[in-house]
Amino acid sequence: MRWTRRDFVKASALAVPAAAFPSAVGAQQGSTPGTPSAPPPAPAVFTPLRRNVGIFHQRGGTIGWLVNRDGLLVVDSQFADTAPSLLSGLEERSPRAIDVLVNTHHHPDHTGGNGVLRPAAKQIVAHVRSKENQVVQGERMKATPTLPDVTFTDTWSVTLGDETVRARHWGPAHTGGDASIHFEQANVVHLGDLLNNRGYPNVDAPAGASVHGWIKVLEQMAAHYPADALYVYGHAEAGHPFIGTRADLHYQRDYFTAVIEHAARARKEGRAREALAKVEVLPGFEHFGGQKPRLGLALTIAYDELAKTG
Ligand SMILES: [Zn+2]
Structure with a gap:
């Protein structure tokens, strides 16, 4: 049964507010990877969440981890210059090699450290479109990407000790190859960039993203996962946590609904x-942070999608 530990989870962690995890509060996002002008990496921080599952931050997309006696699993790899501190921190926590590295999607702030983790990882897993996107991205960046050796189309899962980890693709959203990663017993769901907490989400249309699709995906996930699931976000604006609840999924859905209404x-x-590309304020979401041009971009993509469907 999937939710036999639900009561335990409810009693143990849900009542703890996000503010209890200082490192789980957003600080920066969107810095340019690997350029000489990039700021020096922030300190590496491991934050336990529930059971043996936690998150890691330094620079780039939030990393998820599972460390138990029978397994070591990592979600996303940030950048090549931050992955070594992830690796050394994992070595302190487990004598094991990494059983699985799962990529939530192809963007360089989530897969840039794949090459560093590769020698220590038995397997790299991602959605089939994430792999395709990574190849295209590699050509554009004139870099050789470290690709997944296992891909899936709908779901993929692994059981490590007493934890089952299930990746699921819901359809086009942030890209065409996103996956949510559910640690079923801990009841933690890593969303990658399917959720940017109070920041303008990036609709990567050339990589298969969809505004209409993203709304559907957020609704499907909110309905599918247990009400007391703890969600992990790829990015968060300063002052907002990297973790949260179902309400955040509905909040971002409402943003995209407003985007579509504006475009319509x-x-x-x-x-x-x-x-539309020049619109700087969406009523009701004036407080969103991060990269403002993403609003205009989302509006034009919504406009194009509406034009296609009539
Ligand atoms: Zn992304």
Whole structure:
């Protein structure tokens, strides 16, 4: 049974507010990887969440980890310059090699450390489109990507000791190859960049993303996972936690709904698509942080999607 530990989880961790995990509060995002002007890496921080599952931060997308007697699993790898501190921290916590590295999607702040982890990892797993996107990204960056050796289309799972970890692809959203990773007994769900807590989400259309699809995916996940699931986010704006609850999924869904309504109104009023790219404020979401051009981008993509469906 999947939720036999639900009561335990409920009693142990849900009542702890995010503020109890200082390192789980957002600080920065969107720094450019691997460039000479990139800031020096922030300190590496491991934060336990529930049971043997926790998160790691330094720079880039939030990393998830499972460390138990019979297994060591890592979700995402950040960058080549931060992966060594992840590795040494894991070595302090377990004598094991990494049984599995799972990539939530292909972006370089989530797969850039794959090459560093590769010699220590028995297996790298990702959605099939994530692998394809990584190849295209590698060509664009003139770099040789370290690709997954196992891919899946719908779901993939592994049991390590007393924990089962299940990756699931829900359809086009942040990219065309996203996966959520559920630690079923701990009841922690790593969302990768399917959720950017209070920051403008990046709709990567060339990689298969969809605004309409992303709404569906958020609703499907919110309905699928238990009400007391603890979610982990790839990014969070300063002052907002990297972890949270189902309400955050609904919040970001409401943002995308507002994006579509705005684009639909523009179409109806005969406004040019180009004007949407310059929109800087979406009523109700003025407080969003991060990269503002992502709002205009989301609006034009929503506009195009509406044009296709009539
Ligand atoms: Zn991403």
